[in-house]
Amino acid sequence: MLRFWPLMLALMLAACTGDASPSVSAPGQDRLVRLADAEIRGLDPQTYSDLASLRVAADQFEGLTRFNVFGMAVTGLARDWKVSSDGLTWRFALRDGLRFSDGTPITASAFARGWQRLNDKATGSPHTALFAAIQSVEAEGDATVIVKLAAPFPQLPALLAHPAMAALPLHRAGQGADWTAERPLVTSGPYRTRDWRLNDRLVLERNPNWHGGKAPIGTVIWKPVDDPLAGMRLFLAGEADISGDYPQSRHDWLSRQRPDAVRTGDYLGSYYFTLNTRKPPFDDARVRQALGMAVDREWLARALLPMGNAPAYGLVPPALYAGAPVRPGWAISPLKHRQAEAKRLLAAAGYGPARPLRFEIRINSSAEHRRMAVALAAMWKPLGVEASILNSEPALHFAAMRRGDFQMARSGWIADIPAPENFLAVHRSDAGEVNYSGFADPGFDALLDRAMAEPDPARRVPAMRAAEARLLEAMPVIPLWFYRSGALVSPRVRGWQDNPGNIHPSAALSLGTAPAIAGSGG
DSSP: OTTTHHHHHHHHHHHHHTOSOGGGGSOBTTEEEEEESSOOOOSOTTTOOOHHHHHHHHHHOOOSEEEOTTSOEEESSEEEEEEOTTSOEEEEEEOTTOBOTTSOBOOHHHHHHHHHHHHOTTTOOTTGGGGTTEEEEEEETTTEEEEEESSOOTTHHHHHTSGGGSOOOGGGOGGGOOGGGOSSOOOSSSEEEEEEETTTEEEEEEOTTOTTOSOSSSEEEEEEOOOHHHHHHHHHTTSOSEESOOOGGGHHHHHHHOTTTEEEEEEEEEEEEEEOTTSTTTTSHHHHHHHHHTOOHHHHHHHHOTTOOOBOSSSSOGGGGTTOOOOOGGGGSOHHHHHHHHHHHHHHTTOBTTBOEEEEEEEESOHHHHHHHHHHHHHHGGGTEEEEEEEEOHHHHHHHHHTTOOSEEEEEEEOSSSSHHHHHGGGSTTSGGGOTTOOOOHHHHHHHHHHHTOOOHHHHHHHHHHHHHHHHHHOSEEEEEEEEEEEEEOTTEEOOOOOTTOOOOGGGOEEOSSOOOOOOOO
16 A cells, blocks of 8 residues: 555545646746736736736737836837828827737727727726827728827826727627637637636746747746745745736845845835725715825825835826826825814814714735734724724735725726826726726816827916816825835746836746745745
């Protein structure tokens, strides 16, 4: 029996894992393992907006433009573009011989059809508001795509690099077929999905028909890890090449123990808590303003954010406003004065010792989100506020936010494009499910419309600032700090470039000969 025990054990392990070769998901000579911060929700980039899904989509679908390793928009399936003198018409000339991974030619009609689908209400795309600057996308023959704008929009190349505007295999969607279920997935970018196991891994292989040729790395595996600490430990154990996040509380330790792996930089993102304005208590602007005033953001940044995040009183990162972010007028007042005003606002709204303000703070699974929520509850307690905390996994958390089933919830925004309107448009009354708070203010909508229609860059920025000031006055969200990117990257990974967009396409990376260095869990 002793002779057969190793074989029996191996068979038992294989049965438990469902895979006779566990090492298939570990880093290898031609295999890159990346950790996503949550489960990939879907493969259709027009219907999913979570960061994990969009990063996988960017590896698989290419548009007229794409992002390079520096986070800059460059030519993609288009070989060049020309802009009319009034800035309203852009002509994109496609590269010769483009094909989807199944061999089907990619023509200009693919982009026109994709645009129609994106704006079809039946699609239910959460990205529609993002592309409000585009009036139409039309095909001129097979090789030219014409994009017409309602107003000049200099950031159009970056906008068109979004996976929702990529060439999608809609030719596979006939007779009600679900093209996202096909394996291998039909794609237009450097990779295609070969295998996807929920809560385990998504495996990408090279697209044999990609116009860029053979992608440098043969296999890319995305693993969902919604706990940054667990991700850090997987990386240190040599089970991953890239962890796109790690706990801020471990930053100093990691910087000492693994300086060869720690990568940080400014990031176009803002962290905030969303308030459900559809129902009490946060349908009252006075309550929202009171809570926003009473937060000591400087303490949060100093005590809980060792990576050096800047405190945020607004939504748009300083880099998009030449280093001068928008702040409410009360932000310059001492904290004690703000707390006194917060008490007055709560009393005016009917809350006090006889009727405490009670609500639930919803967070997605993370020790850092919990610390932030606990700190906020402690800051609000002197105002007579009683806040409890509900923790749930990311999928449940964001599903609850989309259907408005929350009072206050952890949220934030990472830039799709480097433009102020990208942070503001999600709070429009017509933004759909991405407007988690349900905020609806015609005055804000009008100011944002005016800003987006302004062709002069010198006047466009002040107009955006005016729209943001109106939003902050209503306080449907409580901004806390601006993001900094933090990643762990194995020394064997070549080509990684830190950039404000935190954009790192797998096809821009390669693998060296140096093995990943394992270490302790910390």
